Amino acid sequence: MIELINATKRYGELTVLDALNLKLPDEGVVALLGPSGSGKTTLLRTIAGLEKLSAGEVIKPLGAQVSMVFQEDRLIPGLSARENILAALPPGRESEAKADRLLSACGIAHASHLLPGELSGGMQRRVAIGRALAYGGDILLLDEPFKGLDPETREDIIRIVQGSRTGGLTLLVTHSMEEAERCADWVLRFEGPPLRLRG
Numbered sequence: 001m002i003e004l005i006n007a008t009k010r011y012g013e014l015t016v017l018d019a020l021n022l023k024l025p026d027e028g029v030v031a032l033l034g035p036s037g038s039g040k041t042t043l044l045r046t047i048a049g050l051e052k053l054s055a056g057e058v059i060k061p062l063g064a065q066v067s068m069v070f071q072e073d074r075l076i077p078g079l080s081a082r083e084n085i086l087a088a089l090p091p092g093r094e095s096e097a098k099a100d101r102l103l104s105a106c107g108i109a110h111a112s113h114l115l116p117g118e119l120s121g122g123m124q125r126r127v128a129i130g131r132a133l134a135y136g137g138d139i140l141l142l143d144e145p146f147k148g149l150d151p152e153t154r155e156d157i158i159r160i161v162q163g164s165r166t167g168g169l170t171l172l173v174t175h176s177m178e179e180a181e182r183c184a185d186w187v188l189r190f191e192g193p194p195l196r197l198r199g
Contacts, residue, residue, distance in 0.1 A: 001026055002047060002139070002169065006056035009042055016042045018194035019056065029170040031180035031187045039195030040173045044068070044141045047171070065137035071144050073128040075116040081127045082112040088135040102130040106160055122153040129157060140170040146179055158183055
């Protein structure tokens with residue numbers, strides 16, 4: 001279980017998290033629903049360990065591995081789609097087979113040799129998600145993974161995420177109730193900043 005205890009994060013005079021207390025389950029998909037700029041991304045980044053809290057603490061299972069898909073795809077420019085996924089895996093034939101399975105599941109096996117700059121935005125997003133799924137981990141963090149995607153690609157990515165995760169916790173940040181209800185087992189509605197659960 002992930003637990004936030006009095007989690008507070010400030011950037012200068014701006015308070016984004018203000019003594020937030022939250023308990024999350026060990027497994028399943030939890031959607032964090034709220035308007036843009038409310039602090040949802042900051043919450044994900046503190047859970048990932050990318051942001052240090054100003055006060056309070058984040059408690060995670062000892063040794064828990066975290067994988068994250070950012071709002072930006074953050075692909076390695078000089079590596080092909082396949083190589084970007086392999087970058088998250090140890091060397092070896094098993095990893096190569098896993099990367100090929102994910103490329104197929106993501107619907108981009110035909111573009112596995114292309115560099116990120118040669119891929120469409122939707123294809124880049126699929127590679128980014130494929131890389132996160134390749135890494136695996138106990139906690140998968142998805143920061144607006146459907147942003148800028150056409151409806152067909154969005155449905156494909158929902159299926160990829162739902163079909164590729166067995167066990168573990170997935171946190172999905174979105175500002176769309178439709179996406180939250182479509183993907184998640186639980187929906188937490190927030191407002192802010194500072195980020196707080198809607199009563």
